[in-house]
Amino acid sequence: MKNTDYRFSEDFARNMDEQDPMKGFRERFYFPKVDGKEAIYFCGNSLGLQPKTTKEYIQKELDNWANLAVDGHFHGEDAWYHVRKKSKPALAEIVGAHEHEVVAMNNLSSNLHFLMVSFYQPTKDRFKIITEAGAFPSDMYMLETQVKFHDLDPDQTIIELKPREGEYTLRTEDILKTISENQSQLALVMMGGLQYYTGQVFDMEAITAAGHVAGAKVGFDLAHAAGNVPLQLHDWGVDFATWCSYKYMNSGPGNISGIFVHERHAESPDLPRFAGWWGHDEGERFKMEKGFKPMFGADGWQLANSNVIALAAHQASLDIFQEAGMDRLRQKSELLTGYLEFLLQEINGERGVIEIITPKNTNERGCQLSLLVKKGGKAVFDELYQNAIVGDWRHPNVIRIAPTPLYNSFMDVYQFAKILEQSLHKFA
Template identity: 60%
Template sequence: MTFENTHHFAKAMDRQDPLRSFRSKFHIPVVNGKTALYFTGNSLGLQPKTTKRFLLEELEDWAALGVEGHVHARRPWMYYHKLTKKALASVVGAKPTEVVAMNQLTVNLHLMLISFYTPTPKRYKIITESGAFSSDQYAFESQLKFHGLDPDKALVELKPRDGEYTLRTDDILAAIETHRDELALVIFGGVQYYTGQFFDIARITQAGKHAGAVVGFDLAHAVGNVPLSLHKDDVDFAVWCSYKYLNSGPGAIAGAFIHERHAKNFSGPRLAGWWGQVEKERFQMLKGFKPMEGIDGWQLSNVPIFQSAAHLAALEIFQDAGMKAVRTKSILLTGYLEFLLKEMDVSEKYFTLLTPSSPDERGAQLSLLMKKDGKKIFKALTKAGAIVDWREPDVIRLAPAPLYNSFEDVFQLGLLFKKALK
């Protein structure tokens, strides 16, 4: 695609966009009386217009039915977790029996680590990326301490080479090989939150499994953003939140994946809860935990209906759009933003892109390392009606979400950014 820095080009791209109608399915914030340029879908996605209806329907059923809503609501609450399985499976490349919406991301991460991080005196190390999101860092640290291990010795955090901003896949694979005899777990973010790097899940998984380790991923910034094939890639487990690219609302219900080869025959440790009990015996209140087959056996509590209703509304949009179309537009949209940014600062006087230029190594995000006046430029953009993200100490993150961002949005952001640089 040959991009052009003109309003005419941006509008022409929008006219040709197969997903152009999806923008109207979302509420877009207004700043100073004008529709905002919203580029923080990697932090909190926008609200689908159908969310209110889904929530009101649950409130109506609660008012009309009370406790009977568990079995007689239009979407019976007892089985609500099953309603999102098909859509989640299509988004992450899994079977419906391998995915479930439950809990919050860090809760799910701890549940997975309890089951899949089982260190021995010989195999106890965890390999991950340096500078992982705080929830991951704290979870790894506390799990290591829970097992009586020293995080400084057991946690291997990989850093980019000197003068580089992202990890090379070959360096990740080399580190796995170096530590293979002591390695218990390989776990990375699917997309690195700070740099926007999309890790090679298939190759990392293959290398980790070859080394005899368990392999998992935190997909908080990847789900609904980049193509995923968790089942095919043989990933052991994964967790994610749903309030970013999945647009399911602030603090929304999260999700998890466990490959079917574990879920059908799992004899390792797990933390049990009553909603994971075999469904036909759940209300018999019997002693002795009998987990449901598949990942449903890792559920702890009954489903939060209002969160799940918002989640269901958002996932219906993904089913209508399809991840293939979302990804196709994402590559073009992010590529157009990169083109405009590089054209306005050819000599990299003001900023350097941290995010890889290859579409295969990134999602809908560009991270700019600001060399001067970063905070001033960020504040100028905010004042002008652009909602973007500042990460200390000196990074601006821009996330053009393909379901509701347009090429004209990107063009207008480019104009504001150029003005802010001056």
């Protein structure tokens, strides 16, 4: 559907929802309330909604714990010793990987550090890291402290990519040029797959290829990309990646992370890593002997026992993802975000009160649009919340709105636009 086919009307939005083959998934989530009114929830890029089956999935494991106790590790449905395997098919589909290349474990920031142990090995000649300026704070702090751990100066080691003057997003050509210009000293390219502030999706395939030509390793933080945009990590040749499960994957606040390690590293048992017994050869794990033997694939990066309760909440959402399918979710996402973009343009007109700083090209964005509010700013955002619109505010003047295809509707987008229009007239 083209922008010219969209209409700023309630009838159009209702008709789109009636024709939506994915509309039934909305009923499978709980929606919060603001002052007693059901929210129009556009904050899945920070915390996804709770599936109605989550309590059931968690209760099942609580019952297993109550009835089986320690025997639950080896007996009963989904014995805990192998419970990590249940999430692998869905995770592999979501990130475009083989099942042995992914595993759910830890949390995102921990995983970034553990993966850096393996994939950032600076030498006297190769030590530099390329990342995007204004990365999410966890990434900035992680890179800074990893570099200091190797007795290096972050200011001399970390190269931050910045948009051109007067622009908000990075040009792929500038990223690739920077990689090429630093290839003799480059050890690692590590950046977000989707920039959290602007909503820009980077060309991960091109960046990975350029990084490898330069002789560097390449990894991505997919916190805002996993479950949101198409990913093909295996085919792109990405060395490593990690993500959280509580944003688009709707698995609960602070819940379990996941990692990807390309299979070419699976046969490298001597690759440096911080090991734990859950990453040790499964067949010999209970021998309790010295000498770490990593499991094949991403499983070899595990440290401790699987968090069974966390995985249960995760699985409640992953089962919905497998039923919905990433291709269908992406199709709806493009339509929904396209409609939001159209309505914003209609509201803005020639006044130029708001500016969409997320790329217009659908291949360079997910479902998030970042709105730079030139007049009214925080007052506009607060007015939206008072009308039960839940988005999020990023200083100094950006509102992030993310219509999520699993549970948002065209009517949600229309109603948001009407309230935004009123707020802009009031404060801008």
